[in-house]
Amino acid sequence: MTDTAVRVTGLTKKFGAFTAIDDMSFTVERNKIYGLLGRNGAGKTTLMQLLSGQQFATSGSLEVFGASPVENARVLQSLCFIKESQKYPDSFRPEHVLASAPWFFANWDAALADRLVDDFRLPLMRPIKKLSRGQLSAIGVIVGLASRAPLTFFDEPYLGLDAVARQIFYDRLLEDYVEHPRTIILSTHLIDEVSNLLEHVLVIDEGRILMDQDAELLRGSASTVVGKKTDVDAFVAGRDIISRDGIGGLASVTVAGLSEAERAAARAAGLELSPVSLQQLIVQRTTSITQEPEIKTDAWSARA
Template identity: 50%
Template sequence: MSPVIEITDLSRRYGSSRALDGVDLSVDEGVICGLLGRNGAGKTTLMACVAGQERPSGGAVRVFGREPADHADVLSRVSFVRDSQRYPDGFRLKHVLSVAPAFHRGWDATLARDLAADLRVPEKTDLKKMSRGQLSAASIVIGMASRAPLTIFDEPYLGLDATARQLFYDRLLADYSAHPRTILLSTHLIDEMEALLERVVVLDEGRVRLDSDVDQARASAYQVAGTASAVDRFAAGRRLLSQHAVGGLKTAVVDGVADHSTRTDAAAAGVELSGVSLQQVVAALGSRDTELEGVAS
C-alpha cells in the first residue's frame, strides 16, 4: 500500500506554546487509524495540519504526495469532520446536504438521507440551534456520505447516546468494508471503538508515544497484581508505565512483552500476571508518572 499521509518532523507552535513537536508519521491507504491521547495532546492540531487547515511551524506534511494547504485537488479528496464545525446562519440539514456534492466527488445522497434518519437529525432545526449530540450526528452524516478517500473524524460521537454511537460504529465499519478508504479518527472512547481500529497512534504533549497496530499495542505491556512487596520485588529492573496501591495491595502496568521468562519470574515473585486493554496502554502512556518512574529499583 502507498502512504496517504506522510508527516516528517512536524511542529506547530502557537506563540510560546508548542502543540506538536517533531512528529513523524505515515498512514497507508485503506487503513482505519485511531489517534489517541489526553486532552491537549495535539490530536486536533495534527488533523488540522493533515486537512490543510493549519500550516506547520516546521517539518512537512504531505497528503496524496503533496502539501494539502496548497493544492485544491488534494483538499477535494479530504473530508475533515471536527468537533467545532461551524455553519452559516440559518443553515439546516437540507442546506448542507444540497451543497456537499460540490465539495465531495464521491458524495452518496442516499447514504446521507438514510444516516440522517437513523441518527434522528432534525430537519427543521437550524444547525446553530441543535444540541451537541444532534450536531455530532449531522457531522457524521457529512463525513460518511462524503466517501472521501481520506476521511478525518475529530471525536465525532460527542453528545451521542449509546444507541447512536453503536449505530455509528456499525455503519462506519459496514461502509468502510464496501467502500475502502483511509480513515483517521480521534477518540477518548477507546474501549468502544477498539474493534474499528487497525492501527493506533498515541500522542502525548505533542509527541508520538506509540505507533503500532492494535494487537502489537496491547502486547506492548502487561499488568501484574499482588501484595505491594511482591509487585515491587517482581518490578525490580523493569520499566513501569503506571502503578496503583490500595492498602497492602498493588497493581502495575509494565512495559514489555509477557514472555515465558516473564511468566516464570511472576510465579516466583507470587504476583498475578494478566494482559492489558488498549485503554490501559493509552492511559499508562499518558500518565505523568510514566516519566517519573523509569526503571523500578
C-alpha cells in the first residue's frame, strides 16, 4: 500500500468551450485532512466529481487508491461524497437514509450515527420534504462522518447549518478522525472556521492549482507591513508582494516569507507588522491576479 490516496496528472475537463479543470497535477496523501479552497466557479465541485467517478476527464490521468474511479467498484466502495444539495426519494424520512447507509459504506458506525442524530437534534421520523435546509445538511454531515469511508469528500456540507451545529460538525470530525484516521477532503468558503483542522491546503482558481501547501507553512507565511509609504516601499523592494493598499502617505503591503531578523529590521525601521490569516492570504492570492495594484497606489500618491 502506498501513502497516496489520490494522484492527478495533467487533468483537464472541458464542458464545450469552457475549461473547468485546466491541466491540474497534484497528489493527496492518505490519512490527512485536506482543505479544497477557491472562489465560486473555481472548479472545486467538478474536481471532486472527477475524483469520485461522476464525471469523465477530457484528458490527463487520475488515480484514486491506485486505479481510475470510473466504474471501479473497489475504488467507489471506499469513497463517500457529501454534497450541498443531496436529493433523496420523496417518500424518505431521515431514518430511511440512516438505515440504507450501511449498504453503501462497509465501515458504517450506527452508534456514531445515533449520537450525531442527538447532537444535531435531527427528527428521524419527519418526511425529508418537511425538513429545514439546515436539517438536510445535518443528514449529509451525519452520513459523511458515520460512513468512515477511507476517502470522504465534504463539498460545502453545511448550507443552512447554524454556528452551533457547524462547531459540532468540526468537533466530531476531529474526534472521530483522531480515533479512525482517514483521508478527508473538505471544500469550503468558511476558511477561518476550518483552517485549524486542516493539515494541507489546495487552493484552486479558474481550474488551476494556485497553492498546494502544508497548512502550517502557509500560516505565518505572510505579513502585512504598515507605515510611511517611503519606508514601506524601501523595505518591500525586491520582495514577493502579495497585495498592496494605501491611503495618503501611508502604505500597507502584504509580503511573503519574513525571517525573524527581517521582522526585527522592519520594527527597527518604525514599521508595524501584523499577521495574515489563512483566509486573508487566500483572499489576497485569489484576487490580486486580476487587479493592477500599482495603478491604484500611484493614484493615491498623485492625490496626496
